[in-house]
Amino acid sequence: MSLRIIFAGTPDFAAVHLQALVDSDHEIVAVYSQPDRPAGRGKKLQPSPVKQVALDHDIPVYQPQNFKDPADVEQLRALNADVMVVVAYGLILPSSVLEAPKHGCLNVHASLLPRWRGAAPIQRCIEAGDMVTGITIMQMDIGLDTGDMLSKVTTGISLDDTGGSLHDRLASMGPAALLGTLADVESGSLTPEAQNDAAACYAHKLTKEEALIDWTQDADVLARRIRAFNPFPMAYTLLGDERIRVHLAEPVVKATQLAPGTIAHVDTDGIEVACGEGVLRLTRIQLAGKKPMAVADIINGQPKLFQPFYVLATEI
Secondary structure, three states, X not given: XXXXXXXXXXXXXXXXXXXXXXXXXXXXXXXXXXXOEEEOOOOEEEOOHHHHHHHHOOOOEEOOOOOOOHHHHHHHHXXXXXXXEEEOXXXXXXXXXXXXXXXXXXXXXXXXXXXXXXXXXXXXXXXXXOOEEEEEEEEOOOOOOOOOEEEEXXXXXXXXXXXXXXXXXXXXXXXXXXXXXXXXXHHOOOOOEOOOHHHOOEEOOOOOHHHEOOOOOEHHHHHHHHHHOOOOOOOEEEEOOEEEEEEEEEEEOOOOOOOXXXXXXXXXXXXXEEOOEOEEEEEEEEOOOOOOEEXXXXXXXXOOOXXXXXXXXXXX
Protein backbone atom coordinates (compact mmCIF):
# COMPACT_ATOMS: atom_id res chain seq x y z
CA MET A 1 0.00 0.00 0.00
CA SER A 2 1.24 3.50 -0.77
CA LEU A 3 0.01 6.96 0.08
CA ARG A 4 -0.88 9.76 -2.31
CA ILE A 5 1.38 12.55 -1.07
CA ILE A 6 1.62 16.27 -1.73
CA PHE A 7 5.07 17.58 -0.81
CA ALA A 8 5.69 21.23 0.15
CA GLY A 9 9.19 22.58 0.72
CA THR A 10 11.83 24.90 -0.67
CA PRO A 11 15.55 24.63 0.43
CA ASP A 12 18.15 21.86 0.31
CA PHE A 13 16.99 20.48 3.67
CA ALA A 14 13.55 19.86 2.18
CA ALA A 15 14.91 18.51 -1.12
CA VAL A 16 16.62 15.62 0.71
CA HIS A 17 13.24 14.58 2.13
CA LEU A 18 11.50 14.86 -1.23
CA GLN A 19 14.14 12.64 -2.82
CA ALA A 20 13.58 10.03 -0.12
CA LEU A 21 9.85 10.03 -0.87
CA VAL A 22 10.53 9.77 -4.59
CA ASP A 23 12.69 6.71 -3.89
CA SER A 24 9.96 5.12 -1.73
CA ASP A 25 6.81 3.27 -2.76
CA HIS A 26 4.64 6.32 -2.14
CA GLU A 27 3.05 8.33 -4.96
CA ILE A 28 4.07 11.99 -5.09
CA VAL A 29 1.11 13.61 -6.83
CA ALA A 30 2.37 17.21 -6.66
CA VAL A 31 5.08 19.43 -5.23
CA TYR A 32 4.59 22.92 -3.83
CA SER A 33 7.57 25.27 -3.54
CA GLN A 34 8.10 28.99 -3.16
CA PRO A 35 8.28 31.06 -6.37
CA ASP A 36 11.61 31.13 -8.22
CA ARG A 37 14.04 33.75 -6.86
CA PRO A 38 16.80 35.72 -8.59
CA ALA A 39 20.26 34.37 -7.78
CA GLY A 40 23.86 34.61 -8.94
CA ARG A 41 25.63 37.53 -10.56
CA GLY A 42 23.13 37.71 -13.39
CA LYS A 43 20.19 37.67 -10.96
CA LYS A 44 18.38 35.18 -13.14
CA LEU A 45 15.37 33.40 -11.70
CA GLN A 46 16.43 30.08 -10.20
CA PRO A 47 14.20 27.18 -9.14
CA SER A 48 14.39 26.09 -5.51
CA PRO A 49 16.22 22.84 -4.72
CA VAL A 50 12.84 21.19 -4.11
CA LYS A 51 11.46 22.34 -7.45
CA GLN A 52 14.57 21.03 -9.20
CA VAL A 53 14.09 17.56 -7.69
CA ALA A 54 10.45 17.61 -8.80
CA LEU A 55 11.37 18.63 -12.35
CA ASP A 56 13.99 15.89 -12.51
CA HIS A 57 11.27 13.34 -11.76
CA ASP A 58 8.45 14.90 -13.84
CA ILE A 59 6.34 15.75 -10.80
CA PRO A 60 3.86 18.63 -11.24
CA VAL A 61 5.01 21.79 -9.42
CA TYR A 62 2.79 24.55 -8.03
CA GLN A 63 4.20 27.86 -6.76
CA PRO A 64 1.48 30.11 -5.32
CA GLN A 65 2.58 33.32 -3.63
CA ASN A 66 0.26 32.30 -0.78
CA PHE A 67 -3.05 30.55 -0.34
CA LYS A 68 -5.27 33.61 -0.10
CA ASP A 69 -6.74 32.89 -3.53
CA PRO A 70 -9.51 30.26 -3.10
CA ALA A 71 -8.56 28.86 -6.51
CA ASP A 72 -5.17 27.74 -5.15
CA VAL A 73 -6.85 25.93 -2.26
CA GLU A 74 -9.32 24.25 -4.60
CA GLN A 75 -6.46 23.17 -6.85
CA LEU A 76 -4.72 21.53 -3.90
CA ARG A 77 -7.92 19.90 -2.66
CA ALA A 78 -8.58 18.48 -6.14
CA LEU A 79 -5.33 16.48 -5.92
CA ASN A 80 -7.17 14.16 -3.53
CA ALA A 81 -4.07 13.46 -1.44
CA ASP A 82 -3.90 11.17 1.57
CA VAL A 83 -1.39 13.42 3.30
CA MET A 84 0.67 16.55 2.72
CA VAL A 85 4.30 16.52 3.88
CA VAL A 86 5.70 19.97 4.69
CA VAL A 87 9.44 20.57 5.15
CA ALA A 88 10.78 24.15 5.38
CA TYR A 89 8.19 25.40 2.92
CA GLY A 90 8.33 29.01 4.10
CA LEU A 91 4.63 29.81 3.72
CA ILE A 92 1.92 29.88 6.37
CA LEU A 93 -0.77 27.33 5.58
CA PRO A 94 -4.39 28.25 6.36
CA SER A 95 -6.78 25.75 7.93
CA SER A 96 -8.38 25.15 4.53
CA VAL A 97 -5.08 23.67 3.32
CA LEU A 98 -4.25 21.85 6.57
CA GLU A 99 -7.59 20.05 6.41
CA ALA A 100 -7.58 19.28 2.68
CA PRO A 101 -5.67 15.94 2.64
CA LYS A 102 -7.34 12.90 4.19
CA HIS A 103 -4.76 12.68 7.01
CA GLY A 104 -3.94 16.38 7.14
CA CYS A 105 -0.42 17.83 6.96
CA LEU A 106 2.73 16.44 8.55
CA ASN A 107 5.74 18.65 9.22
CA VAL A 108 9.41 17.65 9.55
CA HIS A 109 10.87 20.10 12.08
CA ALA A 110 14.58 20.34 12.92
CA SER A 111 14.37 20.44 16.70
CA LEU A 112 13.03 18.40 19.59
CA LEU A 113 9.74 20.18 20.02
CA PRO A 114 8.53 22.08 21.92
CA ARG A 115 12.14 23.33 22.12
CA TRP A 116 12.87 25.80 19.33
CA ARG A 117 9.73 26.47 17.40
CA GLY A 118 10.21 28.85 14.49
CA ALA A 119 12.46 29.59 11.54
CA ALA A 120 16.02 28.86 12.72
CA PRO A 121 16.01 25.95 15.20
CA ILE A 122 19.32 24.47 14.03
CA GLN A 123 21.33 27.63 14.62
CA ARG A 124 19.55 28.73 17.78
CA CYS A 125 20.15 25.46 19.59
CA ILE A 126 23.91 25.77 19.03
CA GLU A 127 23.86 29.43 20.01
CA ALA A 128 22.03 28.59 23.24
CA GLY A 129 24.51 25.86 24.17
CA ASP A 130 22.07 22.93 23.91
CA MET A 131 23.71 19.51 24.18
CA VAL A 132 21.09 17.59 22.20
CA THR A 133 18.64 18.24 19.36
CA GLY A 134 16.90 16.22 16.71
CA ILE A 135 13.97 15.87 14.34
CA THR A 136 10.32 16.01 15.29
CA ILE A 137 7.56 14.84 12.94
CA MET A 138 4.37 16.61 13.94
CA GLN A 139 0.75 16.94 12.86
CA MET A 140 0.34 20.54 11.72
CA ASP A 141 -2.30 22.85 13.15
CA ILE A 142 -2.90 26.57 12.69
CA GLY A 143 -0.26 27.52 15.29
CA LEU A 144 3.46 28.01 14.65
CA ASP A 145 5.00 24.54 15.19
CA THR A 146 2.43 23.84 17.90
CA GLY A 147 0.87 20.61 16.59
CA ASP A 148 0.88 17.18 18.21
CA MET A 149 4.21 15.33 18.03
CA LEU A 150 4.16 12.00 16.18
CA SER A 151 7.79 10.83 16.34
CA LYS A 152 11.28 12.03 17.29
CA VAL A 153 14.90 11.14 16.62
CA THR A 154 17.79 12.69 18.56
CA THR A 155 21.44 13.59 18.10
CA GLY A 156 24.05 15.12 20.36
CA ILE A 157 25.60 18.52 19.64
CA SER A 158 29.39 18.51 19.82
CA LEU A 159 31.66 21.47 20.51
CA ASP A 160 32.84 21.17 16.90
CA ASP A 161 29.37 21.39 15.37
CA THR A 162 28.54 24.37 13.20
CA GLY A 163 25.19 25.40 11.79
CA GLY A 164 26.28 23.71 8.58
CA SER A 165 27.40 20.39 10.04
CA LEU A 166 24.31 20.08 12.24
CA HIS A 167 22.05 20.99 9.30
CA ASP A 168 23.57 18.20 7.22
CA ARG A 169 23.30 15.63 10.02
CA LEU A 170 19.66 16.44 10.71
CA ALA A 171 18.90 16.38 6.98
CA SER A 172 20.30 12.85 6.86
CA MET A 173 18.20 11.78 9.87
CA GLY A 174 14.87 13.27 8.85
CA PRO A 175 13.91 11.06 5.88
CA ALA A 176 13.94 7.79 7.85
CA ALA A 177 11.87 9.38 10.62
CA LEU A 178 9.42 10.68 8.03
CA LEU A 179 9.07 7.33 6.27
CA GLY A 180 8.53 5.61 9.60
CA THR A 181 5.77 8.05 10.49
CA LEU A 182 4.11 7.60 7.11
CA ALA A 183 4.11 3.84 7.75
CA ASP A 184 2.22 4.55 10.98
CA VAL A 185 -0.24 6.71 9.01
CA GLU A 186 -0.87 3.77 6.67
CA SER A 187 -1.35 1.31 9.53
CA GLY A 188 -3.41 3.67 11.67
CA SER A 189 -0.98 3.30 14.57
CA LEU A 190 -0.04 6.93 15.20
CA THR A 191 0.26 7.97 18.85
CA PRO A 192 0.07 11.79 18.92
CA GLU A 193 1.58 13.59 21.90
CA ALA A 194 0.55 17.13 22.79
CA GLN A 195 3.30 19.70 23.23
CA ASN A 196 4.01 21.43 26.53
CA ASP A 197 3.65 25.08 25.52
CA ALA A 198 5.36 26.22 28.72
CA ALA A 199 8.61 24.57 27.56
CA ALA A 200 8.62 26.22 24.12
CA CYS A 201 11.31 28.59 22.83
CA TYR A 202 11.10 30.67 19.67
CA ALA A 203 13.92 30.37 17.13
CA HIS A 204 13.95 33.79 15.49
CA LYS A 205 14.89 34.06 11.84
CA LEU A 206 18.60 34.73 11.26
CA THR A 207 19.57 38.25 10.22
CA LYS A 208 22.78 39.63 8.78
CA GLU A 209 22.66 42.46 11.32
CA GLU A 210 23.16 40.13 14.29
CA ALA A 211 26.21 38.57 12.63
CA LEU A 212 28.39 41.55 13.63
CA ILE A 213 30.32 40.37 16.69
CA ASP A 214 29.64 42.31 19.89
CA TRP A 215 32.88 41.96 21.82
CA THR A 216 31.24 43.09 25.07
CA GLN A 217 29.61 39.66 25.27
CA ASP A 218 31.27 36.71 26.97
CA ALA A 219 33.79 34.62 25.02
CA ASP A 220 31.74 31.43 25.54
CA VAL A 221 28.64 33.09 24.09
CA LEU A 222 30.53 34.42 21.07
CA ALA A 223 32.18 31.07 20.37
CA ARG A 224 28.76 29.40 20.20
CA ARG A 225 27.31 32.14 18.02
CA ILE A 226 30.22 31.93 15.58
CA ARG A 227 29.67 28.17 15.21
CA ALA A 228 25.92 28.62 14.90
CA PHE A 229 26.23 31.30 12.19
CA ASN A 230 28.61 29.23 10.03
CA PRO A 231 27.90 29.15 7.06
CA PHE A 232 25.06 31.73 7.30
CA PRO A 233 24.88 34.56 8.09
CA MET A 234 28.57 34.14 9.09
CA ALA A 235 29.82 36.13 12.06
CA TYR A 236 32.16 39.02 11.27
CA THR A 237 34.12 41.83 12.83
CA LEU A 238 35.78 45.01 11.57
CA LEU A 239 39.43 46.03 11.61
CA GLY A 240 39.27 49.61 10.43
CA ASP A 241 37.23 49.47 7.24
CA GLU A 242 38.09 45.81 6.65
CA ARG A 243 35.31 43.29 7.18
CA ILE A 244 36.68 40.01 8.55
CA ARG A 245 34.42 36.95 8.58
CA VAL A 246 35.08 34.61 11.49
CA HIS A 247 34.55 30.95 10.63
CA LEU A 248 35.94 29.28 13.75
CA ALA A 249 36.90 30.46 17.22
CA GLU A 250 37.33 29.04 20.70
CA PRO A 251 37.16 30.52 24.19
CA VAL A 252 40.46 30.70 26.07
CA VAL A 253 40.78 30.49 29.85
CA LYS A 254 42.80 33.64 30.34
CA ALA A 255 42.26 36.84 32.30
CA THR A 256 42.73 40.22 30.66
CA GLN A 257 42.25 43.84 31.62
CA LEU A 258 41.98 44.98 28.01
CA ALA A 259 38.82 46.59 26.71
CA PRO A 260 36.47 44.31 24.77
CA GLY A 261 37.48 44.03 21.12
CA THR A 262 41.17 44.59 21.79
CA ILE A 263 43.61 42.10 20.31
CA ALA A 264 45.52 40.67 23.26
CA HIS A 265 47.87 38.24 21.56
CA VAL A 266 48.73 36.96 18.09
CA ASP A 267 50.59 33.80 17.09
CA THR A 268 50.11 30.86 14.76
CA ASP A 269 47.54 29.36 17.15
CA GLY A 270 45.21 32.26 16.50
CA ILE A 271 44.23 35.84 17.25
CA GLU A 272 43.21 36.32 20.86
CA VAL A 273 40.63 39.05 21.46
CA ALA A 274 39.43 40.43 24.80
CA CYS A 275 35.71 40.01 25.42
CA GLY A 276 33.27 41.21 28.05
CA GLU A 277 34.27 38.13 30.00
CA GLY A 278 37.23 36.01 28.93
CA VAL A 279 39.23 35.83 25.73
CA LEU A 280 38.24 34.47 22.31
CA ARG A 281 40.83 32.92 20.01
CA LEU A 282 40.02 33.28 16.30
CA THR A 283 41.44 30.28 14.45
CA ARG A 284 39.92 30.47 10.97
CA ILE A 285 38.94 33.74 9.30
CA GLN A 286 38.21 35.18 5.88
CA LEU A 287 39.61 38.51 4.74
CA ALA A 288 37.63 40.62 2.28
CA GLY A 289 37.89 39.21 -1.22
CA LYS A 290 39.81 36.15 -0.02
CA LYS A 291 39.06 32.52 0.76
CA PRO A 292 38.72 31.30 4.36
CA MET A 293 42.10 30.48 5.82
CA ALA A 294 43.64 29.26 9.05
CA VAL A 295 44.99 32.22 11.01
CA ALA A 296 48.42 30.57 11.02
CA ASP A 297 48.59 30.83 7.22
CA ILE A 298 47.48 34.46 7.26
CA ILE A 299 50.01 35.40 9.94
CA ASN A 300 52.81 33.68 8.04
CA GLY A 301 51.95 35.58 4.88
CA GLN A 302 51.08 38.97 6.43
CA PRO A 303 52.73 39.10 9.86
CA LYS A 304 51.90 42.78 10.48
CA LEU A 305 48.21 42.58 9.55
CA PHE A 306 47.12 41.83 13.14
CA GLN A 307 49.00 43.22 16.12
CA PRO A 308 48.35 43.32 19.85
CA PHE A 309 46.33 46.35 21.03
CA TYR A 310 44.61 46.78 17.66
CA VAL A 311 40.91 47.22 18.37
CA LEU A 312 38.19 45.38 16.46
CA ALA A 313 34.98 47.34 16.02
CA THR A 314 31.80 46.37 17.81
CA GLU A 315 29.56 48.44 15.54
CA ILE A 316 29.54 49.71 11.98
